Amino acid sequence: MEIRLNRDTAYVLDAVLDVRLTLMDSAQVFHWTEHEGAFYAVISGRALCVRIEQTGFSIAPCDSETLEFALDYFDLRRDYGALRTACEEWPVVARAMDMLPGLHVLNQDAWEALLAFILSANNNVTRIRRLVMALCEALGERFELDGRVLYGFPSPETLAATPESLLRALGVGYRAPYLIGAARAVAGGFPLNNLHSLPYEEAHAELLKLPGVGDKVADCVLLFGCGHASAFPVDVWVERMMKCWFGMNERGRVRVSARGRALLGAQAGILQQYMFHCARTGLIPLEPGAIPSARGAAAQA
DNA sequence: AGCCAGGTTTGGC
DNA sequence: GCCAAACATGGC
Numbered sequence: 001m002e003i004r005l006n007r008d009t010a011y012v013l014d015a016v017l018d019v020r021l022t023l024m025d026s027a028q029v030f031h032w033t034e035h036e037g038a039f040y041a042v043i044s045g046r047a048l049c050v051r052i053e054q055t056g057f058s059i060a061p062c063d064s065e066t067l068e069f070a071l072d073y074f075d076l077r078r079d080y081g082a083l084r085t086a087c088e089e090w091p092v093v094a095r096a097m098d099m100l101p102g103l104h105v106l107n108q109d110a111w112e113a114l115l116a117f118i119l120s121a122n123n124n125v126t127r128i129r130r131l132v133m134a135l136c137e138a139l140g141e142r143f144e145l146d147g148r149v150l151y152g153f154p155s156p157e158t159l160a161a162t163p164e165s166l167l168r169a170l171g172v173g174y175r176a177p178y179l180i181g182a183a184r185a186v187a188g189g190f191p192l193n194n195l196h197s198l199p200y201e202e203a204h205a206e207l208l209k210l211p212g213v214g215d216k217v218a219d220c221v222l223l224f225g226c227g228h229a230s231a232f233p234v235d236v237w238v239e240r241m242m243k244c245w246f247g248m249n250e251r252g253r254v255r256v257s258a259r260g261r262a263l264l265g266a267q268a269g270i271l272q273q274y275m276f277h278c279a280r281t282g283l284i285p286l287e288p289g290a291i292p293s294a295r296g297a298a299a300q301a
Numbered sequence: 302a303g304c305c306a307g308g309t310t311t312g313g314c
Numbered sequence: 315g316c317c318a319a320a321c322a323t324g325g326c
Binding site for chain 1 (some may be wrong): 310
């Protein structure tokens with residue numbers, strides 16, 4: 001990987017990051033937009049434009065401080081090649097990683113991840129994106145970049161003071177009081193930005209205190225917003241994947257999550273993201289009977 | 302038209 | 315502790 005910083009644009013070359021897959025198609029972040037081959041969003045209060053270049057991608061506007069931020073945000077310091085090598089003992093995980101080269105798990109802002117995944121509950125990806133965008137447009141700070149208008153996430157204070165009726169008018173439905181309750185907690189001192197440095201179990205228990213946050217949303221916030229790579233969110237797709245390919249038949253996704261973490265280790269959540277995408281998009285089948293025979297498994301590996 | 306979606310909450314055993 | 319039902323909304 002080679003990094004150049006020219007004027008206000010950073011170039012990251014020879015990095016295996018699939019920008020479109022990671023920002024637009026992976027359902028870990030919902031507020032990037034694509035326009036004329038470039039990707040735009042406001043993240044952590046910065047309006048950014050990311051472009052795919054010949055041998056990598058560029059970030060603008062970017063100074064040295066933003067570049068450091070971006071290296072973290074795009075998870076460019078993790079050795080995904082080594083992670084792939086460590087997956088040989090789990091053929092379906094290896095297969096998922098091989099099918100999605102350049103998929104990274106972003107390191108998002110914890111508050112932004114919290115809002116997005118409260119909205120994700122019992123919802124589909126298309127509508128989650130609509131709701132996140134609507135929330136930002138209605139209540140977030142307005143930015144302009146390259147003549148395009150962008151919106152950040154609302155602050156905890158803003159959201160805490162927003163009438164529930166306004167949120168319902170945006171279409172968030174019964175999640176409106178969850179958003180407001182979580183915002184009031186954070187505005188009132190809930191230690192959202194300390195969860196990075198807590199052990200997984202403690203950070204998870206803390207998040208469960210927030211309204212609208214159960215085990216699965218907590219794991220998403222920990223994985224996508226708090227640097228907890230071992231957090232293993234289990235939604236309907238990952239549950240089907242673990243049932244079909246690992247024979248996990250326990251009742252309750254909490255048990256599946258615990259087993260996934262125990263089995264796959266410190267970066268279980270990263271691996272989860274590959275399996276989730278393969279399951280959700282049909283790249284890997286989930287019907288009983290999809291599991292290859294011993295002969296097939298050997299041939300596949 | 303009807304089932305489903307990156308679930309959580311609540312209330313009843 | 316476990317389970318079922320309710321919850322808003324719209325995608326497909």
